[in-house]
Amino acid sequence: MVVSHARTNNSLFYYKCDNIEFLKGCGQLYTEFDDGVATRQINIINNDMYSSSSLHDWNEDVGFLLYDGHIDSLDLSDSVPITQLEFENKWQEGIVANKSxxxxxxxxxxxxxxxxxxxxxxxxxxxxxxxxxxxxxxxxxxxxxxxxxxxxxxxxxxxxxxxxxxxxxxxxxxxxxxxxxxxxxxxxxxxxxxxxxxxxxxxxxxxxxxxxxxxxxxxxxxxxxxxxxxxxxxxxxxxxxxxxxxxxxxxxxxxx
Known part of the structure; x- marks a missing residue:
């Protein structure tokens, strides 16, 4: 059995890629990493936005909506770091379009x-x-x-x-x-x-x-x-x- 307490979060990183290849075309990708794990992702293709924090979410145009893996196994050479504010502004657009x-x-x-x-x-x-x-x-x-x-x-x-x-x-x-x-x-x-x-x-x-x-x-x-x-x-x-x-x-x- 494991017991833990909430930690102070100073390990959040955000990246944006303007030319990511999805199943049915190219688009934009915004990703949040917490301690190296992809926790939230925004996928944009043909002006449609799909935001997700679940590995189960899938779309026929995009594919799976959240990366299942660690940041160390990703090639981020085509991505640029962005601020948390920039990510949150885009995330808010996505949750308005796809309300939970x-x-x-x-x-x-x-x-x-x-x-x-x-x-x-x-x-x-x-x-x-x-x-x-x-x-x-x-x-x-x-x-x-x-x-x-x-x-x-x-x-x-x-x-x-x-x-x-x-x-x-x-x-x-x-x-x-x-x-x-x-x-x-x-x-x-x-x-x-x-x-x-x-x-x-x-x-x-x-x-x-x-x-x-x-x-x-x-x-x-x-x-x-x-x-x-x-x-x-x-x-x-x-x-x-x-x-x-x-x-x-x-x-x-x-x-x-």
Whole structure:
């Protein structure tokens, strides 16, 4: 089993090629590399734009929309480095043309839909794991609970906005993200306090997005932060759209 924490990202590089050969002609290619791995790509041919962060995306004019490999195995002699801003401006054009959305399903978010899945949920800064979705999650993957409890004793890294990534099934590449975005815990049925910290949740989801992109993972979750944490789902959904869907990461929310 593998446990890691979100890293500070200083390994992002961007390249542009103006004369790339696709299946049905030449066009432009914009690629983002994170620690040498191609994480997002924009393919432009005949004024049509196809943006992707998934190895499964394919188009009959372009071919596969994301390079499956490491930057070291690429010939970038025809490419030029570009800024993150230039890439993001072009990416935003692409997501407007090919909008993604959250997939909603009924069921238990602790049961992975497929291999290469990241299950994300909100945990509190008190080190308490006891009610709600965590009961189902710890039944499926007790290692995720054990690592959270162990992490809660580390005062240097255990704080709002931090994320603990736990590999719970190496063979199926299944991970759990324990996201520290909740101040306290609900005391009783009459307690209507909002314990979710929206800023911390946003910061957690940014780290989740990078982890999912570089490890080629889809994401699934319960309606995070809107149950015992007392958050407003409309506000949380907006943050999910801005921090996960923006990157075209496959994202499924389970409703009981």
């Amino acid at each position: 959305q959250i997939n909603y399903l009924k069921g238990d978010a602790s049961l992975p839909l497929e291999e290469q899945t990241l299950i994300i949920h909100v945990v509190n800064i008190l080190g308490k794991w006891g009610k709600g979705f965590v009961l189902s999650l710890s039944k499926q993957f007790p290692f995720a609970k054990n690592e959270y409890v162990k992490w809660s004793k580390d005062k240097e890294t255990f704080g709002l906005g931090e994320v603990q990534f736990v590999c719970v099934d190496q063979q199926r590449a299944t991970f759990v993200a324990n996201m520290l975005a909740q101040h306290g815990v609900r005391k009783n049925d009459k307690d209507h306090t909002t314990y979710i910290d929206y800023d911390a949740l946003r910061l957690c989801l940014r780290k989740v997005a990078r982890f999912a992109l570089i490890n080629r993972l889809s994401i699934q979750m319960p309606k995070i932060g809107s149950g015992l944490a007392g958050g407003d789902w409309e506000e949380i959904e907006k943050i999910i759209n801005e921090e996960l869907i923006y990157y075209k990461i496959k994202c499924t929310v389970f409703e009981l």
